[in-house]
Amino acid sequence: MKRIAVALVTNALGPPTRGNGTTIARWRGRLPEVGVEAAIVRPGDALPTQTFDLVHGYHAIHGGRHARDLAARHGLPLVVSFGGTDVYELAGDGPPAREIHDVLAASILVTGAFRFFGETVAAKFGTPPPDYAVVPRGVTVPDTAPPTPIATRLRALLPAGLRVVKDPLLGIRLADALQEHGVPLELELLGPPLDPTFASMVEAEVAKRPHVTLGELPREAMPDVYQRSDVVWNTSLHEGGSNALLEGLAYGCAAYARDVPGNRPMLAVDGAPGALFDPESPSFVERAVRFHRRVLAESADERKRRTDEARRFL
Numbered sequence: 001m002k003r004i005a006v007a008l009v010t011n012a013l014g015p016p017t018r019g020n021g022t023t024i025a026r027w028r029g030r031l032p033e034v035g036v037e038a039a040i041v042r043p044g045d046a047l048p049t050q051t052f053d054l055v056h057g058y059h060a061i062h063g064g065r066h067a068r069d070l071a072a073r074h075g076l077p078l079v080v081s082f083g084g085t086d087v088y089e090l091a092g093d094g095p096p097a098r099e100i101h102d103v104l105a106a107s108i109l110v111t112g113a114f115r116f117f118g119e120t121v122a123a124k125f126g127t128p129p130p131d132y133a134v135v136p137r138g139v140t141v142p143d144t145a146p147p148t149p150i151a152t153r154l155r156a157l158l159p160a161g162l163r164v165v166k167d168p169l170l171g172i173r174l175a176d177a178l179q180e181h182g183v184p185l186e187l188e189l190l191g192p193p194l195d196p197t198f199a200s201m202v203e204a205e206v207a208k209r210p211h212v213t214l215g216e217l218p219r220e221a222m223p224d225v226y227q228r229s230d231v232v233w234n235t236s237l238h239e240g241g242s243n244a245l246l247e248g249l250a251y252g253c254a255a256y257a258r259d260v261p262g263n264r265p266m267l268a269v270d271g272a273p274g275a276l277f278d279p280e281s282p283s284f285v286e287r288a289v290r291f292h293r294r295v296l297a298e299s300a301d302e303r304k305r306r307t308d309e310a311r312r313f314l
Contacts, residue, residue, distance in 0.1 A: 002035065003035050003036070003037055004035060004036045004037070004053050004054070005037050005039070005050065005051060005052045005053050006031075006036055006038045006039070006052065006053065006054055006055070006056050007038075007039055007041050007048070007055045007056065007067075007070065007076075008024070008027075008038040008039065008040055008041065008058060008063075009041045009042075009055065009056065009057045009058065009063040009064075009066050009067035009070065010024055010041075010042070010043075010057075010058035010062070010063045011043055011062050012024050012058060012059075012062070012063075013025075013040065014192075015192075016161070016192030016193075016194065016216075018161060018192075018194075019159065019161070019242055019244060020059070020083070020243075021219060022243040022247075023058075023137075023243060024040075024058065025219065026138060026140075028040075038056070039052075041066075041067075041070070043062065043063060043065070043066040044066060046070075047070055047074060052074070052076060053076070053077075054077045054078070054079055055067045055070050055071040055074075055076050055077070055078050055079070056078075056079045056080070056081065057078065057079070057080045057081070057103070058081045058083075059080075059082070059083040059085070059086055060080050060082060060083070060086040060090075060099075060100040060103045060104060061083075061085060061086060061089065061096065061099070061100065062083075063081075064080045064086075064100070064103040064104075064107075065099065065103055067080065067103075068102075068103050068106045068107075071106070072106070077108045078106055078107045078108060079107060079108065079109045079110075079111065080103060080104060080107045080109075080110050080111070081110075081111045081135070082104075082110055082111065082112035082117045082118075082121065083112075083239075084236075084238060084239035084240060084241070084261075085165070085238075085239060086100055086117075087112075087116075087117055087120050087261070087262075088238045088239070090120055090121070090124055091120055097124070101124060101125070104121060104125075104130055105125075105130070107130050108130065108131065109130060109131050109133060110129075110131070110132045110133075111132070111133045111135045112132070112134065113134070113136060113137050113241055113262075114134065114241065114261075114262065114265045115134055115265075116265070117132070117134075118132035118134070137241060137243065137246055137266075138246075139243070139246040139247055139249075139250050139314055140250070141250045141311045141314055142223070142251060144227065144251065144252075145252070145304070146251070146252025146303045146304055146306075146307035147226075147227055147229060147230060147251070147252050147253070147303070148300060148303075149230070149296075149298050149299065149300060149303055150230075151296075153184040153185060153186055153296075154178075154183060154184065154185045154186075154230050154231065154292055154295060154296045155185075155186055155188070155228060155229045155230045155231075156171075156175065156185055156186070156187045156188070156229070156230065156231050156232075156233060156292075157187075157188050157190070157225060157226070157229040157231070157232045157233065157248065157253065158171040158187060158188070158189045158190070158191075158232075158233045158234075158235065159190045159191060159222070159225075159232070159242075159244040160189070160190075160191045160234075160235065161191040161192050161193075161194040162192065162193045162194055162195060162199035162202050163194040163195040163198055163199075164195065164198055164237070165236060165238065165239055166191070166235065166237075166239070167235045167236060167237050167258075168189055168191070168202050168235065169201070169202065169205065170235040170258075170279055171187060171189060171233055171235045172187070172189075172202075172206070172209065172212055174233070174235070174279075174288060175187040175209070175211060175212055176209070177285045177288065177289075178288060178289060178292055179211055181289045182289075183289055183292050183293055183296060184296075185211060186211050186212075186213070187211060187212045187213070188213050188215070188225070188229070189202070189206065189212060189213065189215075190214075190215055190216060190225065191216060202214065222247065223247070223251060226247055226248050226250075226251035226252070226253055227251050227252070229248065229253050230253060230254065230296070231248075231253055231254040231255070231292065231295055232244060232245060232247075232248030232253040232254075232255055232256070233256050234255075234256075234257035234258060234263060236258060236260060236262070236263075237258075237260070238260050238261065238262070239260070239262055240257060240258065240260045240261060240263030240264070240266070241262035241263055241265065241266050242262075245257060245266065245267075245274070246266075246314065249273055249274065249310045249311075249313075249314060250310070250311060250314055252303065252306075252307040252310075254273070254274060254291075254295045254306070255267065255274025255275070256274060256275055256277060256288075256291060256292075257274060257275075257276055257277070258276070258278075258279065259276040259277060259278045263276060272313065273306065273309055273310035273313050275287075275291055277291075
């Protein structure tokens with residue numbers, strides 16, 4: 001079998017740790033099995049001194065711009081993986097949309113986790129858009145017992161880099177509302193300070209609340225965190241379908257995610273092991289209380305059944 005050498009341009013492996021780094025780590029682990037060797041290139045760096053068959057930019061903004069330049073300089077084909085921020089920016093009319101358009105126009109293939117990513121690309125191109133392929137999210141399903149319920153409190157987990165788009169402040173408000181409505185809860189907020197000014201705001205709010213903690217852990221430590229949690233949240237303003245939701249479900253957490261495009265294909269389908277929420281809905285708090293009380297009241301057998309169903313779904 002011919003080996004394909006790919007220059008994979010990405011900033012996702014950090015530091016700091018980003019959720020997309022989980023996807024890249026999975027790719028690097030599995031691609032050799034299908035004859036692909038991927039060399040990581042950080043944005044701004046030159047290609048390593050070897051022969052490549054193509055350049056792959058992970059995200060049109062974060063990796064695609066430099067990948068496009070490298071591909072043009074070395075006469076190589078360009079592939080771009082599309083992300084949630086790319087979709088949001090491309091749908092607008094500002095400078096990022098034009099830059100993303102130029103990156104995608106130079107590519108031979110665009111990939112994304114969901115079909116609607118490709119529909120957004122097609123809608124924004126006046127000429128025939130580049131080819132698009134769906135590469136679904138994936139997760140390794142462990143053979144472990146789900147977390148043991150604790151009748152006295154609910155353990156919520158919000159993995160999110162501290163930046164505006166992830167809206168961790170909504171998570172803090174949700175934790176407050178649940179506490180006020182009689183749901184004993186502790187929220188663990190995990191993520192690096194990607195926006196220092198915004199991170200300072202989050203830190204100040206966390207410091208006022210004994211039921212909320214803030215930290216940062218390496219990717220390798222996350223399975224243990226999911227294993228000790230009851231529910232995993234996603235509060236993003238427009239990014240969704242995160243690895244954290246998949247991993248939380250795989251390790252036995254319930255999933256509670258904001259109703260945004262990236263989360264709908266994952267949780268707005270028959271048999272989905274979680275729920276979507278709309279913070280603007282008049283019934284937002286009522287529904288949140290009902291969902292989390294149900295998780296809190298689970299027996300060990302009920303939690304195992306839910307986890308088994310979630311793993312089959314995954």
